[in-house]
Amino acid sequence: AQTVTQSQPEMSVQEAETVTLSCTYDTSESDYYLFWYKQPPSRQMILVIRQEAYKQQNATENRFSVNFQKAAKSFSLKISDSQLGDAAMYFCAYRSESGGSNYKLTFGKGTLLTVNP
Template sequence: AQTVTQSQPEMSVQEAETVTLSCTYDTSENNYYLFWYKQPPSRQMILVIRQEAYKQQNATENRFSVNFQKAAKSFSLKISDSQLGDTAMYFCAFMKHNAGNNRKLIWGLGTSLAVNP
């Protein structure tokens, strides 16, 4: 069974600085997807970034980038130039690639990020 671990329950960063959130996972699958979702105080779950395991290049979306280390089963999220609106809970999630119609996400416990002015 797959598991996702986020070892940092809470983090804080000063506005405009860079912060990295950690995620590790355990799987015997070779092909899979990894995601970071953001959940602000409104509780809406927002997709931040995705990574396909077969791609060696790390995904980037504007100020958000990942460091994907397949051998180490590590998938960290880097937020550059942090903004107050980045304050949220961040969840790492895993999905098998050859899942057929069974595309469930397996979630970590989340990291609460506070961006301080």
């Protein structure tokens, strides 16, 4: 079974600065997807960014980018020019792409990000 580990329960960053959230995962599969979801105080789950394992190029969405290291099974999220609205719980998630019906998301425990003005 796949596992996702987020080793930083809490992180803080100053407004306008850059912060990196860590995520590692364990899998024996070669094809999979990785995601970062954001959960603000409203508790809505919002997709931030996704990465296909077969792509070597790191995904980027505006101020959000990832550092995907497949061999190291590492998938970190970098938030640049942090804004107050970025404050939230961030979940790293894994999804198999190896066929069959196992397309559920497996989440890490989350990292609570605080943005200081």
